[in-house]
Amino acid sequence: MDKTIQTAAEAVAQIPDGATVMIGGFGGSGAPIELIHALIDHGAKHLTVVNNNAGNGHVGLAALIEQGRVDKLVCSFPRSADPSVFVECYRAGRIKLEIVPQGTLAERIRAGGAGIPAFYTPTGFGTDMAEGKPVEVFEGRSYVQERWLKADYALIKAELGDRHGNLTYRMAARNFNPIMATAATTTIAQVSRIVTPGGIDPEHVVTPGIFVAGLAEVPNPAQEEELNRAEAIYP
Amino acid sequence: MIDITNIKLSNAQIAWRAAQDIQDGAYVNLGIGFPEMVARFQPDGKQAIFHTENGVLDFGKAPDPGEEDWDLINAGKKAITRKPGTSFFHHADSFAMVRGGHLDVAILGAYQVAQSGDLANWSTGKGGIPAVGGAMDLVQSAKRVAVITDHVTKKGDPKLVDACTLPLTGVGCVTRIYSSLAVIDVDAVGFVLREKIAAISIEDLQSLTGAPLHRDGPVENLACPKELA
Numbered sequence: 168m169d170k171t172i173q174t175a176a177e178a179v180a181q182i183p184d185g186a187t188v189m190i191g192g193f194g195g196s197g198a199p200i201e202l203i204h205a206l207i208d209h210g211a212k213h214l215t216v217v218n219n220n221a222g223n224g225h226v227g228l229a230a231l232i233e234q235g236r237v238d239k240l241v242c243s244f245p246r247s248a249d250p251s252v253f254v255e256c257y258r259a260g261r262i263k264l265e266i267v268p269q270g271t272l273a274e275r276i277r278a279g280g281a282g283i284p285a286f287y288t289p290t291g292f293g294t295d296m297a298e299g300k301p302v303e304v305f306e307g308r309s310y311v312q313e314r315w316l317k318a319d320y321a322l323i324k325a326e327l328g329d330r331h332g333n334l335t336y337r338m339a340a341r342n343f344n345p346i347m348a349t350a351a352t353t354t355i356a357q358v359s360r361i362v363t364p365g366g367i368d369p370e371h372v373v374t375p376g377i378f379v380a381g382l383a384e385v386p387n388p389a390q391e392e393e394l395n396r397a398e399a400i401y402p
Numbered sequence: 403m404i405d406i407t408n409i410k411l412s413n414a415q416i417a418w419r420a421a422q423d424i425q426d427g428a429y430v431n432l433g434i435g436f437p438e439m440v441a442r443f444q445p446d447g448k449q450a451i452f453h454t455e456n457g458v459l460d461f462g463k464a465p466d467p468g469e470e471d472w473d474l475i476n477a478g479k480k481a482i483t484r485k486p487g488t489s490f491f492h493h494a495d496s497f498a499m500v501r502g503g504h505l506d507v508a509i510l511g512a513y514q515v516a517q518s519g520d521l522a523n524w525s526t527g528k529g530g531i532p533a534v535g536g537a538m539d540l541v542q543s544a545k546r547v548a549v550i551t552d553h554v555t556k557k558g559d560p561k562l563v564d565a566c567t568l569p570l571t572g573v574g575c576v577t578r579i580y581s582s583l584a585v586i587d588v589d590a591v592g593f594v595l596r597e598k599i600a601a602i603s604i605e606d607l608q609s610l611t612g613a614p615l616h617r618d619g620p621v622e623n624l625a626c627p628k629e630l631a
Binding site: 293341 | 496534572
């Protein structure tokens with residue numbers, strides 16, 4: 168078994184127009200910048216993107232939005248140091264926004280990956296977020312029904328990967344990446360280094376390879392924060 | 403109406419007061435922005451363990467400029483550091499900690515707090531772009547939800563109100579308010595005044611509050627370190 172893909176470009180080449188794509192990361196931490204930029208080069212459009220945020224500056228997710236590829240964004244917090252790209256698209260009516268409380272977003276993704284179509288959460292009860300959703304009382308407390316979230320593709324960033332797709336992460340860059348890996352039909356990981364099977368202690372594997380379709384090695388991956396400090400613009 | 407400009411507590415003093423109530427060993431989440439300041443004032447001998455929603459527990463202080471590692475940030479996207487005892491986890495685990503009731507305290511800012519404990523702190527309702535983050539999860543599920551806030555808005559309107567007029571973050575969730583003038587609990591009867599600064603009378607404090615201030619015992623003096631003013 169060898170899930171290795173030679174380049175980021177090859178890794179995203181099959182993503183069709185209209186796909187739902189989960190993109191890992193929390194702000195720039197854990198964002199698969201090289202895969203996002205490869206997706207821009209690839210040209211797929213009318214995408215629905217699931218991410219915690221809405222991009223920062225003119226690189227990564229912000230660049231994907233700026234290129235007009237995203238019809239709808241599902242996120243919890245569309246603010247950043249420089250959210251100008253998203254704000255302009257949103258105000259012009261070129262992008263739809265679905266706001267989801269952060270923990271509900273995480274659990275909807277987890278549920279999608281775990282085959283659980285719906286669940287009840289206390290989050291959002293009595294607020295605008297609960298509008299139109301079933302509410303039930305359990306042990307005297309009210310809970311709102313939320314539904315799973317799944318995707319055609321997940322683009323994630325990990326630290327080490329072996330050719331079976333077993334992955335580790337680096338510090339807080341883990342965030343949404345392991346759960347998104349479970350919730351997509353096809354999960355593509357960029358990793359800083361590919362090691363031979365056995366090169367990751369099984370005790371340290373965070374994402375088992377069953378969730379990963381392919382992985383591309385991107386040594387020294389770009390950090391969104393550093394690109395923005397250098398005022399980078401992609402493409 | 404009384405002018406509170408020169409008598410109200412500074413943000414640092416409010417944060418200091420809130421920090422005094424955090425028990426040793428408590429697991430604590432601080433909202434981004436002003437509430438993050440609470441971490442600076444942990445009393446000697448009490449060690450809180452801070453949680454940040456993006457997936458870090460028990461993190462260290464901010465790194466020196468130039469020493470940032472952008473894989474290691476907090477929920478406010480600011481660089482932090484690791485220390486002995488730090489742990490990393492993914493988002494579903496992070497919010498299992500929140501939603502599962504494992505956090506002892508969450509401290510957040512507020513646009514409005516109602517006497518029922520309802521909190522509005524995520525949307526000004528003015529057609530801005532909505533952004534909620536983890537606030538709705540935190541306020542419904544932490545064991546104790548406290549608010550730190552100015553007592554009134556910049557225009558002088560009460561932030562402690564009869565009923566919130568802005569979109570709610572959570573219902574009946576806030577149990578204590580640390581304001582720039584007072585410490586107020588929220589219980590079944592509504593706002594209960596616990597402490598106030600010496601420079602304001604109860605009558606004047608009531609005039610700046612949008613719902614009745616109840617008393618069920620002595621009102622203590624709210625004294626904070628002067629050097630934080």
